[in-house]
Amino acid sequence: MDIAEAIAGRRSTREYTNQPIDEPIIHRLIEAAMLAPNAVNEQPWTFTVIRDQALLDRLSGEAKAYMTATMPPSMANGPRAEHFRSMLGDPAFQIFYHAPVMVLISARAPGPWIIEDCALAAENLMLTAYSLGLGSCWIGFTQGFLNTPAGKRALDLPNSWVPVAPIIVGHPRMAPAAVPRNTPEIRWIG
Ligand SMILES: Cc1cc2nc3c(=O)[nH]c(=O)nc-3n(C[C@H](O)[C@H](O)[C@H](O)COP(=O)(O)O)c2cc1C
Numbered sequence: 001m002d003i004a005e006a007i008a009g010r011r012s013t014r015e016y017t018n019q020p021i022d023e024p025i026i027h028r029l030i031e032a033a034m035l036a037p038n039a040v041n042e043q044p045w046t047f048t049v050i051r052d053q054a055l056l057d058r059l060s061g062e063a064k065a066y067m068t069a070t071m072p073p074s075m076a077n078g079p080r081a082e083h084f085r086s087m088l089g090d091p092a093f094q095i096f097y098h099a100p101v102m103v104l105i106s107a108r109a110p111g112p113w114i115i116e117d118c119a120l121a122a123e124n125l126m127l128t129a130y131s132l133g134l135g136s137c138w139i140g141f142t143q144g145f146l147n148t149p150a151g152k153r154a155l156d157l158p159n160s161w162v163p164v165a166p167i168i169v170g171h172p173r174m175a176p177a178a179v180p181r182n183t184p185e186i187r188w189i190g
Helices: 003-009 023-033 053-070 081-089 114-131 140-146 149-154
Strands: 045-050 101-107 135-138 162-170
Touching: 003 114, 023 045, 023 101, 023 114, 045 053, 045 114, 053 081, 053 140, 053 149, 101 114, 114 135, 114 162, 140 149, 140 162
Parallel strands: none
Antiparallel strands: 045 101, 101 162, 135 162
16 A cells, blocks of 8 residues: 555554454564654564453543543543543443454653654554554553553553553454544744
8 A cells, every 4th residue: 555545544443343363463563663763773662462252341441440530631621522522431431442352552661752752663563454454543542541550550561661652453344434634734944
């Protein structure tokens, strides 16, 4: 698939079939992630692949509770506050949308550019998933909890690791609608 087509066609996917993702495909996604540009070629990333649905259910509940208790003011007082509160308070809402797999990209240790490095790896992973006919979505709702000692324990992550990009992947139930983009704000200098 042409790169422009992948960039234009990728959409955050929130409805999945329960068809599993084959292990070789997960390896392909991780290989693409690892080709991302990264500061000083430190390659700080690690990949935790979670397919255990009971564990994802448990993580979802704990992440929702954590997010509700620690909601940043910009969310708690913003225009979508009510929407977030009702979503997070809904016991039927699973923040991973019952996707068959979540790939968590974490850095091995804190560092000045780990967020950028892991986010670029995540974008490679998501674009490659799309090129293979798969859907994906970054689940920021779970980041806060995963960065707590309890969150790391839940996934048996070493204490020094910094979870950055929790990406769900699966077969889309249907093609998600495109989310419009604003007109870019561009300043030309020279
Ligand atoms: C850092 C980050 C966190 C996100 N967290 C969530 C999330 O917790 N739940 C969710 O459904 N979508 C989440 N998204 C997906 C965004 O809502 C989505 O990318 C945005 O609405 C644009 O839509 P598109 O990806 O289809 O272009 C997140 C995206 C990013 C980059």
